[in-house]
Amino acid sequence: MILLPATLAEPQSFSLWEKLLLAGLVIASVALFWRRFGVVLDVILRSKKDADFRLFPIGKRVRDFLWEVMLQAKVIRQRPLPGLAHALVFWGFCAFALVTLNHVAVGLGIGFLDPLGLMGRFYFDLAALFALGCAVGILGLFVRRFFVRPRWLGEKISYESGFIALLIFLLMVTYLAAFFVADASPTASFLWWAHTLALLVFLPIIPYTKHLHLVLSPATVFLSRGGFSHIPPLSGDEDFGLVTGKDLTRLVSLQAYSCVECGRCTEHCPAANTGKLLNPKEIILGLRRYLNEFGPASDEPLLGKHLAQEAVFECTSCGACEFQCPVGIEHLPILIGLRRGAVNTGTWEDDHGGKLFLALERGSNALGMSAIERDKFIQKQELPIFDGTQEYCLWLGCMGGYDPKGREIIADFARVMDYLGASYGVLRKEKCTGDPVRRLGNDLVFQQLAEANLEALAQNKVKKIVSICPHCVRTIQEDWKEYGTPPEIEHHSEFLARHLSQLPTAIDQEKIAYHDPCYLGRYRDIYDQPREVADHAGELVEAPHARERSLCCGAGGGLAFLGEEQGQRVSHVRARELAGTGATTVSTACPFCNSMFRDAFASDGAGAPQLLDIAQLTARSLPESKPESAV
Amino acid sequence: MKIIVAIKQVPERDTPVRIDSGGKWIEETDLQWTMNESDAYALEEALQLKEKDGGEVVVVSAGPERVGSTIREALAKGADRAIHIECNDFAQRDALSVARLLAEAIKPESPDLVLTGLQSDDLGYGQTGVILAELLELPHVSLILHVEKTGTLLHVKRELEEGWFQNIELPLPAVLTIQSGGNKLRYATLMGIKRAKTKEVRRVTPADLGVPASAVAILEHIAQPQKQKSTQILPGPAKDAAAALVEKLKFEVRVL
Numbered sequence: 001m002i003l004l005p006a007t008l009a010e011p012q013s014f015s016l017w018e019k020l021l022l023a024g025l026v027i028a029s030v031a032l033f034w035r036r037f038g039v040v041l042d043v044i045l046r047s048k049k050d051a052d053f054r055l056f057p058i059g060k061r062v063r064d065f066l067w068e069v070m071l072q073a074k075v076i077r078q079r080p081l082p083g084l085a086h087a088l089v090f091w092g093f094c095a096f097a098l099v100t101l102n103h104v105a106v107g108l109g110i111g112f113l114d115p116l117g118l119m120g121r122f123y124f125d126l127a128a129l130f131a132l133g134c135a136v137g138i139l140g141l142f143v144r145r146f147f148v149r150p151r152w153l154g155e156k157i158s159y160e161s162g163f164i165a166l167l168i169f170l171l172m173v174t175y176l177a178a179f180f181v182a183d184a185s186p187t188a189s190f191l192w193w194a195h196t197l198a199l200l201v202f203l204p205i206i207p208y209t210k211h212l213h214l215v216l217s218p219a220t221v222f223l224s225r226g227g228f229s230h231i232p233p234l235s236g237d238e239d240f241g242l243v244t245g246k247d248l249t250r251l252v253s254l255q256a257y258s259c260v261e262c263g264r265c266t267e268h269c270p271a272a273n274t275g276k277l278l279n280p281k282e283i284i285l286g287l288r289r290y291l292n293e294f295g296p297a298s299d300e301p302l303l304g305k306h307l308a309q310e311a312v313f314e315c316t317s318c319g320a321c322e323f324q325c326p327v328g329i330e331h332l333p334i335l336i337g338l339r340r341g342a343v344n345t346g347t348w349e350d351d352h353g354g355k356l357f358l359a360l361e362r363g364s365n366a367l368g369m370s371a372i373e374r375d376k377f378i379q380k381q382e383l384p385i386f387d388g389t390q391e392y393c394l395w396l397g398c399m400g401g402y403d404p405k406g407r408e409i410i411a412d413f414a415r416v417m418d419y420l421g422a423s424y425g426v427l428r429k430e431k432c433t434g435d436p437v438r439r440l441g442n443d444l445v446f447q448q449l450a451e452a453n454l455e456a457l458a459q460n461k462v463k464k465i466v467s468i469c470p471h472c473v474r475t476i477q478e479d480w481k482e483y484g485t486p487p488e489i490e491h492h493s494e495f496l497a498r499h500l501s502q503l504p505t506a507i508d509q510e511k512i513a514y515h516d517p518c519y520l521g522r523y524r525d526i527y528d529q530p531r532e533v534a535d536h537a538g539e540l541v542e543a544p545h546a547r548e549r550s551l552c553c554g555a556g557g558g559l560a561f562l563g564e565e566q567g568q569r570v571s572h573v574r575a576r577e578l579a580g581t582g583a584t585t586v587s588t589a590c591p592f593c594n595s596m597f598r599d600a601f602a603s604d605g606a607g608a609p610q611l612l613d614i615a616q617l618t619a620r621s622l623p624e625s626k627p628e629s630a631v
Numbered sequence: 632m633k634i635i636v637a638i639k640q641v642p643e644r645d646t647p648v649r650i651d652s653g654g655k656w657i658e659e660t661d662l663q664w665t666m667n668e669s670d671a672y673a674l675e676e677a678l679q680l681k682e683k684d685g686g687e688v689v690v691v692s693a694g695p696e697r698v699g700s701t702i703r704e705a706l707a708k709g710a711d712r713a714i715h716i717e718c719n720d721f722a723q724r725d726a727l728s729v730a731r732l733l734a735e736a737i738k739p740e741s742p743d744l745v746l747t748g749l750q751s752d753d754l755g756y757g758q759t760g761v762i763l764a765e766l767l768e769l770p771h772v773s774l775i776l777h778v779e780k781t782g783t784l785l786h787v788k789r790e791l792e793e794g795w796f797q798n799i800e801l802p803l804p805a806v807l808t809i810q811s812g813g814n815k816l817r818y819a820t821l822m823g824i825k826r827a828k829t830k831e832v833r834r835v836t837p838a839d840l841g842v843p844a845s846a847v848a849i850l851e852h853i854a855q856p857q858k859q860k861s862t863q864i865l866p867g868p869a870k871d872a873a874a875a876l877v878e879k880l881k882f883e884v885r886v887l
Binding site for chain 2: 346354
């Protein structure tokens with residue numbers, strides 16, 4: 001055990017009036033704290049109960065808590081330097097909890113840690129190390145906020161943050177300085193009182209500012225719905241999503257008050273970065289302002305004074321916000337919940353959206369084409385029909401069945417499956433999985449599509465599906481669960497990566513930039529398999545935004561079917577980034593990304609890289625005719 | 632204003648139809664059904680009139696049990712109540728017989744306005760609405776794109792050939808047949824569907840209405856369209872061949 005040469009100095013004794021003063025100050029500080037915190041707690045508890053909330057299995061909650069809160073892994077991982085500075089402050093606070101208790105106890109004459117005893121000496125020395133880290137951390141954060149000033153923190157200078165930083169610095173300095181003064185000296189007394197005052201001023205500031213996250217966010221992380229973009233089922237006949245304050249659940253309210261305003265969500269939001277109204281941080285803060293003004297039992301519509309409908313419908317559901325959030329806020333259930341509220345009650349009016357809903361109410365696909373076009377494609381391509389004997393049901397999806405480029409991907413993937421001798425078939429009839437209507441909040445049409453498809457799959461005795469579309473994969477596997485048990489499903493990148501050893505390698509080693517589709521990466525945690533496939537076909541290069549931090553193509557959340565965007569097009573920004581890698585080919589693993597980049601590259605004219613799905617990358621190195629063995 | 636909308640349920644466009652063993656009608660099992668398109672526009676027009684001036688929208692539909700889903704859709708989109716004329720011999724009835732059923736169901740309601748689609752997507756007679764007006768002894772105008780009401784008068788806009796329109800003024804009560812495309816259709820909502828559950832659907836039978844199953848026009852047989860494929864090669868230099876192609880596309884195939 002390493003002990004510091006000095007020990008912590010404490011005042012010798014406290015007079016009665018000092019003790020009374022201290023007790024009075026502590027009571028005032030706690031009362032001021034509770035005056036606001038009690039209100040917040042009341043708002044959260046008066047919110048509607050989360051009908052689908054289950055505490056168990058608790059293991060994952062504990063793991064997430066340890067990883068995200070105690071180890072600060074998410075904070076550090078997503079912003080390494082400021083993250084580490086924050087972690088030092090956080091760990092300092094944790095170590096300080098016992099020191100602070102003892103500090104106040106000393107003032108009341110009931111101190112329990114003796115600075116000269118072995119236990120006390122060890123603990124105070126340990127806390128001194130943490131205090132040193134904490135002081136350095138808070139200094140770093142102060143410099144960042146007031147001198148570096150990243151734009152995610154907002155235009156306005158937050159003086160309260162500066163004051164809080166000063167208080168924390170003061171707390172640490174007054175603690176550390178006590179190691180260098182004589183025990184029971186007047187300086188020791190002065191340091192003790194300075195430390196106490198800093199502490200008692202700090203406490204009531206917490207609930208009035210974003211520092212409320214100190215108290216709430218550990219609970220928010222622990223109690224989160226879990227999973228990514230988990231859209232809760234509607235409960236009962238009067239639940240249409242988030243319409244008024246009455247629809248805000250406890251988890252939503254807790255999350256609204258937990259926001260620490262760090263702006264990570266906005267920093268990574270494709271909409272916010274291309275000049276749109278949507279700013280995910282302002283969505284959460286808008287909810288908080290709503291709760292502060294109207295409360296959780298209000299009939300006031302949520303979309304109005306504090307939240308804009310236009311912003312809510314600009315979300316591509318890419319999930320970069322939710323993925324990054326260090327305090328456990330789940331943006332997607334909120335954004336999609338607000339859309340559900342607007343669509344399920346008919347208050348959202350949009351020409352393109354209305355057309356999409358009608359196309360899926362009356363027809364079979366999101367492209368609004370006749371189902372006969374799909375039959376024609378199947379005949380022309382001579383795709384085998386699924387009859388229950390084959391291993392895989394090859395799901396075409398709207399893009400694979402109707403979109404010209406999507407059809408090329410299906411054709412090439414079918415060639416690869418043929419080459420591998422895999423047995424597969426396509427369904428005679430297929431409806432849209434409901435992904436765009438699910439993300440746009442149309443529960444009625446989504447339910448109709450999910451139920452019709454589940455029935456068709458059960459009738460055809462489908463056991464395993466493979467699909468070229470990450471949106472279909474996600475919707476079938478996760479979102480359909482509300483209405484039945486979907487068959488096992490995988491994305492074609494998983495299938496291809498598994499069979500890579502049986503496929504010929506490319507002779508040409510061109511540079512290939514791979515774009516991570518949001519619904520494959522963040523939604524399904526598949527990053528390596530498509531890279532293996534791309535690397536097999538050439539030399540893989542990475543885009544500046546890659547893997548978990550991939551930038552959306554702009555198509556998700558049903559936006560592929562809506563009208564012109566405000567500001568820059570998300571697809572063009574991402575396409576330029578991909579082209580900027582110097583790769584001769586850009587590869588995707590999603591027909592929607594493909595379609596967005598196709599248009600973006602076409603408008604850039606000559607010199608744009610070639611655009612291929614990973615299935616097409618694989619298919620181009622296949623021999624023209626099938627080898628004998630694989631027939 | 633009380634508005635009645637007569638709605639027909641027809642097979643969904645994408646469903647491949649098969650002719651039944653009798654050769655007089657299509658095989659109804661396995662078919663997907665939907666609201667006739669121009670009737671959907673008639674309903675939309677009625678709902679917009681109601682939203683402007685208040686009143687009530689009542690939908691009437693004739694047909695077997697399955698018609699219930701289309702009635703529910705109309706209620707979900709905002710109709711106030713419905714009358715379902717339950718008849719299983721719907722396919723055997725001609726336009727006159729169907730119009731009689733509708734007229735008898737509508738008469739006791741004494742509506743201010745009756746709307747229906749211009750024609751059905753399946754049989755396409757285009758007569759039911761017009762005959763209905765005769766049976767109700769009301770004035771009627773067909774092919775309507777837009778309706779406006781001022782006082783006791785209606786101003787309607789008809790679509791004629793080649794981009795011409797005709798504006799007509801007529802008194803209420805009246806019968807109008809509505810053309811597709813005049814408005815934007817609203818989408819069905821979850822709230823609408825749930826509210827629809829509590830709305831009244833009155834069931835009546837042809838016997839209740841005193842309309843026998845007799846048909847004047849008898850459907851003899853129906854057939855699938857014959858597929859034809861023929862190839863013509865236009866000889867000569869490219870310029871002449873292109874000119875000949877344009878002629879053919881314009882006057883023979885009529886796609887230009």
